[in-house]
Amino acid sequence: MLQHNSAPVIAIVDDHPIVIEGLKNLLTSETEFEIVSFTTGNDFLNYLKTNEADVVLLDVVLPxxxxxxxxxxxxxxxPEITVLAISNQAERSIIVQMLQxxxxxxLLKNASADELLDGIEKGxxxxxxxxxxxxxxxxxPATNDWNGIPTLTKREKEILRLISEGLSSTDIADKLFLSQLTVETHRRNIIQKFQTTNMFSVIKLAIEHKII
Incomplete structure (x- = not known):
């Protein structure tokens, strides 16, 4: 734990200004914490080069x-910073991965103020x-989270594998000689087939079920 002469520093990293304002208002009215906030992960990493934080409230999906x-x-x-995920992502695989x-x-963003404050104190x-x-x-049970493995086309599997390797839609389009629009359409179709809302969840499930 970092030692401070002043109050503990809590960093909020979330790309939604309204969420940041809500958390700031709650924390400043209820606690003695010093609050700093960032809308991107890189901004927070740059801050840490010359500053300290005790707790970070970290959104799972950042720009x-x-x-x-x-x-x-x-x-x-x-390692001295306590990381608390605060997110709308309620998929079991995302939660487990974050803890791992x-x-x-x-904490889900619909948690009560008491739960949030209690979570920070516990952290x-x-x-x-x-x-x-x-x-x-x-x-x-983990099996309850997902009903069956979706069937992907050969092209969808290829695109999903490249996404999992960190390639952007533009990179994939260039590599496969497709238009960026086509790649984006495939991305949307893949997410829809996995019955989830984002590509992070898709990749975790795909790896878990050995699709990629």
């Missing part, structure tokens, strides 16, 4: 860095912090 990867990087470079990557807790004490709904999701 520049996958929150799962950022969590892993923080654990490696700044070193997060001390996972500062080195305890695991999970909101009630997250505990319920984790207590269910």
């Amino acid at each position: 520049d860095i996958n929150g799962l990867e950022l969590c892993r990087e923080l654990r490696k470079k700044y 990557n070193g997060a001390s807790g996972y 500062l004490r080195g305890e695991e912090a999970l909101s009630h709904e997250v505990k319920a999701i984790l207590s269910r």
Whole structure:
């Protein structure tokens, strides 16, 4: 744990200004914490080069860095920082991956103010912090989260594999001699087939079920 002469520093990393404002208002009215906020993962990493933070409230979906990867990087470079995921992502695989990557807790954005404050206090004490709904999701058998493996076309599998390797739609379009629009259409179709809302979840499920 970092030692401060002043109040503990809580960093909020979320690309939605309204979420940041809501969290700031709650935390400043209820606590003695010093609050800093960032809308991208890179902004937060740059801040850490010359500043300290005790707790980071980290969104899983950011515009520049996958929150799962950022969590892993923080654990490696700044192990003294307590990482608490705060997200709308309620998929079991995402929650598990975030905790495996070193997060001390996972709270859904619909958690109550008391749950959030309790989670921060637990995180500062080195305890695991999970909101009630997250505990319920984790207590269910993993097989209940997903009904069957979707059938992908050869092209969809190819595109999914390249996405999982970190290629952008533009890179994939160039590599496969397709238009970017075609690649984006395939991406949307893949997400729809997996019955989820984002590509992070798709990749985790695809790896889990050995599709890629």
